Amino acid sequence: MDAAELLLITGLTLRVSLTAAAFSSALGIPLGILIAIRRKYRRALSLAVNTAMGTPPVLLGLLLYLLLSRQGPLGFLGLLFTPEGMILSQFLLTLPITTGLAISAIESLPRETRELIESLATRPAFKMLLLANEAKTQLLAASLTALARAVSEVGSVIIVGGNIRFHTRVLTTAIVYYTNAGEFEAALWLGAVLALVYLSLNVVVLVVRAAVVRE
Amino acid sequence: MFRVSSSRVKILLVALPAALLLSAFILLHHTPSGGGSKILRIATTTSLDATGLLGVLKHEFEKRNPGVSVTWVALGTGQALEVARRGDADLVLTHDRPLEDEFIKQGYGVHGVSFACNEFVVVGPPEDPAGVSGARDVLEVFRRIFEAGERGEAVFVSRGDKSGTHLRELRIWSETGVDPRGRPWYMETGQGMAQTLMVADQLRGYTLVDSSTYTKFKERVGLRVLFRGDARLLNVYRAILVNPELFPWVNHQLAFEFTRFLVSLEGQRIVAEYEIGGVRPFQACFGKLGELGVHDPYEEEQVAYWLSKLREKT
Numbered sequence: 182m183d184a185a186e187l188l189l190i191t192g193l194t195l196r197v198s199l200t201a202a203a204f205s206s207a208l209g210i211p212l213g214i215l216i217a218i219r220r221k222y223r224r225a226l227s228l229a230v231n232t233a234m235g236t237p238p239v240l241l242g243l244l245l246y247l248l249l250s251r252q253g254p255l256g257f258l259g260l261l262f263t264p265e266g267m268i269l270s271q272f273l274l275t276l277p278i279t280t281g282l283a284i285s286a287i288e289s290l291p292r293e294t295r296e297l298i299e300s301l302a303t304r305p306a307f308k309m310l311l312l313a314n315e316a317k318t319q320l321l322a323a324s325l326t327a328l329a330r331a332v333s334e335v336g337s338v339i340i341v342g343g344n345i346r347f348h349t350r351v352l353t354t355a356i357v358y359y360t361n362a363g364e365f366e367a368a369l370w371l372g373a374v375l376a377l378v379y380l381s382l383n384v385v386v387l388v389v390r391a392a393v394v395r396e
Numbered sequence: 397m398f399r400v401s402s403s404r405v406k407i408l409l410v411a412l413p414a415a416l417l418l419s420a421f422i423l424l425h426h427t428p429s430g431g432g433s434k435i436l437r438i439a440t441t442t443s444l445d446a447t448g449l450l451g452v453l454k455h456e457f458e459k460r461n462p463g464v465s466v467t468w469v470a471l472g473t474g475q476a477l478e479v480a481r482r483g484d485a486d487l488v489l490t491h492d493r494p495l496e497d498e499f500i501k502q503g504y505g506v507h508g509v510s511f512a513c514n515e516f517v518v519v520g521p522p523e524d525p526a527g528v529s530g531a532r533d534v535l536e537v538f539r540r541i542f543e544a545g546e547r548g549e550a551v552f553v554s555r556g557d558k559s560g561t562h563l564r565e566l567r568i569w570s571e572t573g574v575d576p577r578g579r580p581w582y583m584e585t586g587q588g589m590a591q592t593l594m595v596a597d598q599l600r601g602y603t604l605v606d607s608s609t610y611t612k613f614k615e616r617v618g619l620r621v622l623f624r625g626d627a628r629l630l631n632v633y634r635a636i637l638v639n640p641e642l643f644p645w646v647n648h649q650l651a652f653e654f655t656r657f658l659v660s661l662e663g664q665r666i667v668a669e670y671e672i673g674g675v676r677p678f679q680a681c682f683g684k685l686g687e688l689g690v691h692d693p694y695e696e697e698q699v700a701y702w703l704s705k706l707r708e709k710t
Contacts, residue, residue, distance in 0.1 A: 196423055199419075199420075199423060200420050200423040200424055203416045203417070203419055203420035203423070204416075204417070204420045206413075206416055207413045207416040207417045207420065210413070211413065250482045250483075250484050251482055251483035251484050251643060251645060252482045252483055253482075256483075259645075261484055262437065262467075262469065262484065265424065268424065310410070343469035344469065344470075345467045345468065345469060346467070346468075347465075347467070348465075348467050360591075361442075361446075361587070361588045361590055361591055362446050362590050363590045363591075363593075363594060363613055363616060
């Protein structure tokens with residue numbers, strides 16, 4: 182493995198995880214807020230979401246493999262062993278996380294704040310926006326958690342992506358590969374890069390958070 | 397803390413998810429979506445990948461065919477054939493004849509042809525507690541390991557993953573008439589050859605390994621080759637094209653081109669001259685199975701087919 186390949190692997194890791202986390206945040210956060218302000222079935226829904234959070238990635242990977250395989254129901258999409266297939270897997274994996282964390286972010290707002298918002302706004306969409314504004318730091322953390330999960334996950338992407346060199350090999354699956362091949366040194370270097378990627382994501386979030394709080 | 401919302405907050409909160417979605421879509425479509433027909437997808441056995449031979453073949457093939465991209469998923473033989481059975485690969489490179497014959501007979505594979513071979517060897521700790529190094533044939537080797545295992549003096553580490561190596565090991569066990577499965581000294585790793593070798597090394601156990609993988613790792617493990625040379629240990633790698641009539645989406649053209657390259661003089665030369673650490677782990681064996689003691693009418697038929705295709709090209 183040379184520097185160019187390491188760069189390629191890191192780039193693909195970022196692209197897959199950022200895309201998946203962006204999709205799951207854009208969908209999961211509004212969904213979470215919606216569930217949190219429901220009166221009916223709120224508990225049942227959040228129970229379902231919390232259960233989905235614990236889905237073992239390998240199980241999701243297997244199900245997606247069967248779905249996306251050419252002979253599976255979604256085979257015509259040709260997504261198996263492609264980066265897009267991996268994005269789908271990471272999106273599905275992180276969707277319950279953003280949703281679940283958004284629910285608890287809204288639920289943990291001070292009671293007065295929630296009541297005030299409920300009494301103020303009439304349109305539900307507007308209510309949701311105000312609630313999201315109050316909980317923005319926790320919602321940001323929800324997105325970051327989803328991103329961290331997508332970056333560090335291996336079980337599902339290795340099944341759906343196939344760990345194809347130069348095509349679907351990301352940092353975690355590369356670590357698996359080099360460990361299997363007995364090239365522990367390369368595997369450790371990849372681990373260091375993974376840690377570095379994660380550190381820089383955290384730094385970005387820290388900066389954004391500081392800016393939000395100051396405002 | 398709570399402010400009645402300004403329009404700014406409203407804009408921000410609408411803009412943020414929108415921006416997220418937008419960036420996600422941009423990232424999603426950023427893919428250089430390789431025009432399907434230029435990518436060959438191989439389901440291969442791990443040893444061809446782990447030894448680096450496939451990497452060299454890829455490089456040479458891509459050099460001769462600009463714009464083409466050879467990709468592969470490295471799996472055990474059983475799993476690789478399973479991937480191909482679902483139409484998710486264009487070509488398989490595997491090493492278990494009975495499984496391959498079944499794959500071909502069921503109509504999933506066409507024009508299977510052997511292109512490389514080497515041997516399996518029995519490796520174990522240098523002190524050889526089961527005393528296998530003096531055995532007559534591999535059946536006796538396995539029986540001695542079984543007996544030593546029962547006495548608590550030896551450990552056997554198995555792949556346990558339906559790979560070509562694992563299937564070969566199981567066939568040898570069944571020929572000896574003893575069944576090691578479930579015995580406390582019989583360990584199944586369920587992992588690749590390299591990892592199984594490492595486990596065997598740590599446990600000071602015996603294992604069956606293809607000579608190419610062993611060659612690559614022999615500096616790093618304390619295991620020694622204790623038995624080799626039985627005809628039952630011949631390891632033949634075969635390329636099989638996935639049937640395009642069954643799966644119209646497979647890249648039959650590229651699978652054909654790559655296989656023709658494998659059996660061509662150049663391809664065979666690359667296989668034979670590939671070196672790791674001063675050792676050549678593979679032998680070129682297109683059209684030579686008869687000499688090695690394998691008599692298979694199907695193979696002869698396919699050798700004739702590929703020879704005619706090679707002549708057409710020149």
